[in-house]
Amino acid sequence: MNRLRQNGMSCVMALAAVVVVLAPTASAGFTSVGAFYSVSSSVGGGNLINTAMDTTPVSWVNNGNWTAPSASIEWSNNLQVWNQATGIGMVNVNIVIRNNTAAAQDFTLVAGMDGFASGPFTASGSIGGQYVNGSATLGMLTSSGPLWSAIADSSIVNTQLNNALFFAQPFQVVSLGSFSFSNIQFGGGISDRASIAFSMRLSPGGEASFTSVFSFQVIPAPAAFALIGLMPLVRSRRRR
Amino acid sequence: MSKKFFVGAMLLSLGASAFDAHADMMAPVFSYSISSGGLTVNGSASDFGSVRQLAPTEWFFQGNTNALAGTSLSWAYLVDPDPFITGTFSVTNETASAREYVINFSLPISPSIEASTMSGQVAGTLTDANGSGSALLTSIAGGNVYTALADELFVYSLMSGANHWVSNPFGTTSFSGGSFGQGTTLAGPLVNDTIGIRFAFTLSAGDSASFSSIFVVNPVPAPGVFALAVVTGLIGYGRRRRSS
Numbered sequence: 001m002n003r004l005r006q007n008g009m010s011c012v013m014a015l016a017a018v019v020v021v022l023a024p025t026a027s028a029g030f031t032s033v034g035a036f037y038s039v040s041s042s043v044g045g046g047n048l049i050n051t052a053m054d055t056t057p058v059s060w061v062n063n064g065n066w067t068a069p070s071a072s073i074e075w076s077n078n079l080q081v082w083n084q085a086t087g088i089g090m091v092n093v094n095i096v097i098r099n100n101t102a103a104a105q106d107f108t109l110v111a112g113m114d115g116f117a118s119g120p121f122t123a124s125g126s127i128g129g130q131y132v133n134g135s136a137t138l139g140m141l142t143s144s145g146p147l148w149s150a151i152a153d154s155s156i157v158n159t160q161l162n163n164a165l166f167f168a169q170p171f172q173v174v175s176l177g178s179f180s181f182s183n184i185q186f187g188g189g190i191s192d193r194a195s196i197a198f199s200m201r202l203s204p205g206g207e208a209s210f211t212s213v214f215s216f217q218v219i220p221a222p223a224a225f226a227l228i229g230l231m232p233l234v235r236s237r238r239r240r
Numbered sequence: 241m242s243k244k245f246f247v248g249a250m251l252l253s254l255g256a257s258a259f260d261a262h263a264d265m266m267a268p269v270f271s272y273s274i275s276s277g278g279l280t281v282n283g284s285a286s287d288f289g290s291v292r293q294l295a296p297t298e299w300f301f302q303g304n305t306n307a308l309a310g311t312s313l314s315w316a317y318l319v320d321p322d323p324f325i326t327g328t329f330s331v332t333n334e335t336a337s338a339r340e341y342v343i344n345f346s347l348p349i350s351p352s353i354e355a356s357t358m359s360g361q362v363a364g365t366l367t368d369a370n371g372s373g374s375a376l377l378t379s380i381a382g383g384n385v386y387t388a389l390a391d392e393l394f395v396y397s398l399m400s401g402a403n404h405w406v407s408n409p410f411g412t413t414s415f416s417g418g419s420f421g422q423g424t425t426l427a428g429p430l431v432n433d434t435i436g437i438r439f440a441f442t443l444s445a446g447d448s449a450s451f452s453s454i455f456v457v458n459p460v461p462a463p464g465v466f467a468l469a470v471v472t473g474l475i476g477y478g479r480r481r482r483s484s
Contacts, residue, residue, distance in 0.1 A: 063306075075314070076312050076314030076330060077448065090371060092369050094450065129414065130365065132327070132328065173361045180412065182409075209316075210450075211367040211412055211450050213410040
């Protein structure tokens with residue numbers, strides 16, 4: 001009986017040691033080193049301001065804008081989250097892009113959370129938006145390729161609104177619809193940045209607004225799964 | 241010939257002075273207010289952002305504020321005191337419980353309008369920004385989410401009894417809230433001082449919503465102006481007949 005108890009105890013201690021070794025590889029290792037915002041446009045150079053605020057130990061909120069003489073991008077409450085305990089990260093981007101020039105203009109915005117984390121991950125996310133034509137002529141919102149991309153480092157995890165083409169009559173609003181994805185796996189970890197990219201062309205007087213999220217969660221390593229599977233065995237031995 | 245030249249010069253001069261008058265116009269005091277939980281924050285839409293003149297009578301306002309505790313609000317609006325309001329705002333409820341919001345945008349107009357036609361529209365998105373697995377946006381007590389206002393009085397409403405939801409983590413749904421006066425002629429209001437749009441809705445905890453909207457009031461020339469135009473046409477016709 002004592003021998004059984006000793007065996008059980010040693011087994012539990014061994015498992016505890018394995019947990020200590022495995023736990024960091026399952027969920028930790030991520031360090032967020034801040035927000036990243038970048039805008040390029042055929043309008044030319046603009047002034048980019050972003051204010052990041054640490055709201056909780058695991059989340060940051062970003063407010064800011066990019067303004068050029070005749071165009072602007074406004075964002076607010078863009079959340080960035082990395083929770084080491086749960087292994088869940090998130091980049092949330094709400095933006096309004098406006099072309100105030102007299103010609104069609106291209107805009108590309110990348111908004112990301114800088115840092116690094118060990119994978120593999122499972123990803124989910126969504127995007128929805130509207131297009132407003134604030135001009136007296138037919139308006140158009142287009143993209144050559146994906147309008148929206150979820151990106152881990154330089155690898156594209158998911159794209160939405162590919163080769164977008166929307167028309168709006170003068171002073172009309174067009175709903176761009178909403179699109180979601182889930183359970184997309186990507187591995188290898190993140191060594192630089194998790195980000196969302198928008199790329200589009202707006203006709204004169206056009207305004208596009210979007211709310212979107214890219215979230216990712218660490219997939220527990222196989223050893224961790226095995227560990228979970230072993231626990232009932234240990235318990236049954238201890239009961240015996 | 242000299243008379244025609246004189247009249248032409250007069251019209252050119254009038255046109256130029258009219259443009260100059262617009263160019264020199266000060267930016268209108270386009271204002272916002274946001275109310276929730278018995279608290280109200282209001283101000284000029286340029287207080288927490290910027291305003292820029294884009295055309296003789298058009299201004300672009302953009303900004304954001306967290307002045308109302310637990311709420312983030314941002315906006316980008318193009319306005320014309322002639323008048324119209326068009327643009328987008330987004331709001332995030334950063335608290336741990338659902339909140340009712342009433343958000344107003346108001347624009348002073350010039351000149352006042354005795355007769356008009358009008359049009360408007362609204363569309364939006366709702367996002368489960370905190371990944372809780374659900375998000376909900378509803379109108380308050382079955383009322384309207386979008387209400388067009390003239391002199392702060394009801395003109396037209398959209399999204400009555402609205403109920404939009406997201407049921408997957410980090411999901412988004414978009415909605416078309418309807419329109420009025422587009423493709424048809426809809427009689428508009430008399431307006432003395434302001435036009436505006438009011439949004440009233442309940443937003444679930446931790447989630448984001450955005451609304452793009454338009455409200456346009458097109459002044460209809462008064463009968464006297466029509467009569468003047470007819471008389472001018474008749475005089476011109478008479479002069480052409482005499483000269484031929």
